[in-house]
Amino acid sequence: MNKNLLAIAITAALALPTMAAAEVKIIGQAQLELVNTTSDAAGVADGITLDDSAEGKKISSGNASALGVTGSHDLGNGMTGLYKINYNFHADDADGETVGTSTGHALSARDRFVGLKGDFGTVLIGRVNSPYKTATVKWDPFLATFMQARGQNGMSGGKGGVGHNSYADEVIAYANKFGSMKFVGAIALDETLDANGDINGDHVVTFSLNMPVADSLELALGYFDSTGAGDGTAIKAGLKWTSGDLTVAGHYENLGKDLNASGTGEQSNIFVTASKKLGAGASVSASFGSQTDESDADGGIDGTYTAIGYKKALSKKVSWHAGIVIVDEGVVGSADDITRIGGGIRVKF
Template structure:
C-alpha cells in the first residue's frame, strides 16, 4: 500500500511539472521484424555471408518521445520535442560484422538524439533549433513508397545515406506559413554531425546551409532541395577551409486513387574531387484491401574521383503492409541490389544498414509487426 501511494505521489509530482504545458503527448513506436539478408561483407576473409536477425524496427525504428506546445498568447506558441530510439528486441542486437547500427539505442545516434528541438510558431511561420531531420531527408521519406524502412527502403542506395545527411546537429530552421500548398524552409547548421565538430580547427569546422521549396495540395506534391556543406575535402569533414559538397534533390508524386506514383532524383558534387554521385527512383503505392502493395526501382551511380564505367548499383523492391487497426499493422518486403564491379551496397531495413561486397548482389526479406502509441 505504501509503495502504491509513493508511486502515485511521484506520478502526481511529475504531472504537475513536466506536463504543465498546454498540450503534451507521450508517443512512440514498437516495431519488431525477423529479417534475412544475403550478400553481406564478412568480418574476415573473402566472399559473402548471410544473416538472419530480429530487428528493432523493420518498417520504423522503435522509438519513444515526448512533444508539446504552450500557448503564449497573441497567436504565438512554444513547441518542443525530444525523441530517442531504443532496442526493442534486446541490447544493441543490430550490431554485427556486416555493418549494423553500433550505437546503444539502435537508431538516432544516442539518447534523445533522433530529434531534440525547441522553437516558436505563429503567423510568421515556425523557428526551431536543435537536432533535426534535414528537409532533404524528409522529402526522400515522402517520395519513397517504403518510407525509409522495410528492406525496400531507397536509403539503401541514396545520396543522403551515402553522405550521412539524414539528421543535422546544432541546427536552426525556419519554415514559412503555408501559402495555398506552398512552403519554404531555410536551415543553417553550425556542425551538422558529431564527427564534424573540431574546435581545434576553429573557423574550419564544417557548416551547412539548406533551402527547400515544397508544394503539397490534394493529390500532388513536389519538392526542390539544395544543401551545401563547407570545409570539406573529398567528402571528409574538417580537412579544408575552401572546399564544399553540394547536394540537390527533386521529388514529386501524384495520387490517382487506385495508385500513388512517386519519383525522385539526387545529385551530389564535391569541390575536392572530380565526378559526381547521382541516384534516382520510381515508386508506387497501390491500396489493396486493408493494406497496400509497395514497389520501387532505383539506381545509384558514383563517379566521384574516377570514372571507370563500372560504378552503378540497381535496386528493385516489393512489399505489402496490412492494417489490423489505425495503430497496428503487419508488413513484409523483399529487395535486391545488383552491384557493378566498383559498388558494394547491401540491403538493410529501418534499423540496420549492412555492408556489401563489390561486384556481388545483395538481397533481403523481412516479416514483422509495428504498433504506434
Template structure:
C-alpha cells in the same frame, strides 16, 4: 496558499500540453546487400526505425507558442538506445523554439529537411532495409553516399507558414569548434501540396561529417559535398505514384566524384492493406566508377489504425560486386 497553488497549476495546464508518441517496428528475416554476406536474424526497424519522443507547447499569447520535442531512436530486439551502436540518446530530434504567425524557429538537433524529402517520396518511407532510394542516398555506392548524417547537431531551423499548399524550410548547423567557422552544414526544402499532388525540392551542402575536418577520414582530400533532390507523388486513388531525381557532388582533391540517379515507385490499395514496389538507379563517376540497381516489393497489411504487419523483398546490385537480397516479415505499431 494551497488554493492559490491549485489555481496556478490549473491555469498552467490549460495553456500547455505534453504528448508521448512513437512507434515500435521489429522484423525477422535475412539481410544481404551487394558485396556483403547474408545474415539471418531478428532486427529492429524493418519498415521504419523504432523511436519514442515527448513533444509539447505552451501558449504565450498573441498567437505565439513555445514548443519543444525530444525524440530518440531505439532497437527493441536488444533494448539499446539509438539506431546503431554509438548513436546519441535523442538522435531523432532534440530542440526548443517558437511558433507564430511568421513561422517556426527551433534550435538544437534536427532531422534534416533532405532526409524528410527522401523518405516522403518513396513508398517504403525511411526503411534502411527495403527502401532502394534510402540505401542509395545514405549508404551510397561502396559506402560513399550522403555525408553529414540524417540529423544535425548544433542547428537552427526555420519553417515558413503554409501559403495555400506552399511552404519552405531552411537549416544551418554550426561546427562548434574554435577557429573552424568555415566548417558548417546548411540546406533546405521548398514543398507544394494540393489535393492528390505533392512535390518537394531539397538541397544541402556539408563541410564535415560528424565533427569539423573529418571528411578526410571518409576519403583523402574530401572537403565538401553538395546534394540536390526533387520528388513528387500523385494519388490516383487506385494507385499512388512516386518519383525522385537526385544529384550529388563530392569535392575531392585531386579527383572528385559525382552521381546521378533516381527512384520510381507505386503503392496500390489491396484489401485492407497496400502493395508496394520501388526501383532505384544510381551511377557514380570520378574517383569511383560504378552503378547501383535496386528494386523492392512488399505488402503492408493493416490490423488496426495503429498496427500493421508486412512482408518485403529487396534485390540489390552494384558493379563488380555480388548481388544482394534482403527479405523478411515484420510488425509495426504506433503510440
C-alpha cells in the same frame, strides 16, 4: 530494457501530472522484423535474423524504433512554445550489433529541439531532420523497414548531415506555408575549431520546397550546401502523383564528392515508386532505384535497388508488412548482391 531508456520513460511518466497543462505527449514506436538474408557480398551473413530494419550490408540501420517526449506551451496571442526530445533504440536487443551487420547502439539521439510557432511560421533550434531529407523521404512506402530505399541505392544515405537517414546538428530552422507552397530552410552552424583555436564558421545551408503544380501532382525540391568545407552541394527534384487509390512518385538527386560516402566522385540517385491501396487498410507497393558513383578511384559504382511489398494496417497504431528487397551494390569486378525476404510488425505508442 536499457537503463537509460527506462530512466527516460520513468522520468516522463512522473512528470506528466505537473506538465499536463503544457500538452506533454510521450511519442515513439517499436518495430521487429523476421528476415532471411542471402548474399554473395563480403561481410554479409546468410540466414534468418530478428532485427529492426536494414540498409545494404548493415542490419538494424535506419530503423523505426524510437522513444521520446514532445509538447507545447500556449503563450497567447497566437504564439506557441514547442519542444521535442527523441531517442532511437533497437527493439531486437539492448546492445545493438557489431558494425558490418549493424550500426548498433542501444540508445542514440534522433531529433531534439525547442522552438516557437506563430503567424510568422515556425522557428526551431537544435538537432533536426534536414529540409533536404524531409522533402521526399516519406514518399518511400517502405521507409524504416528492411525494404527501404535510403542507403540501398534508391535514396542517398547520410554523410555530413545530408541524405535521408541523418540529422543536422546545431541548427536554426524556419518553416512556413506561402499559399499552397511549403518552405523549410535551415542553417547548421559549424562549431569546429581551426588551427588557431577559432571557430571555422563553414556553416551549412539547406532548404526545401513542396508545392502542388497541377491536379494531384506535387513538386518537391531540395538543396544542401556545405561548400565552405569542400565540394559539398546536393540537389534534389521530385514529383508525386496521386489518383484515387494509386500513388506514383520519384526523385533525382546529385551529391558533390564530399557528400558521397566514397569522397572521391559525384553521386547521383534515381528513385521511383508506385503504391496501390487495396481497401481495409491494405496496400501493395513496388520501388526501384539506381545509384551512380562517378569516382575514378573505384572504377565507378552503378548499384540498383528493387523492392516489392505488402502492408496491412490493423489499426491506427498497429501494422504489419512483408516483402522482398534486392540490392546490387554494383562493385566493378565482383558479385555483391543482397536479397532479403521477410516481414515485420510496427506498433506506435
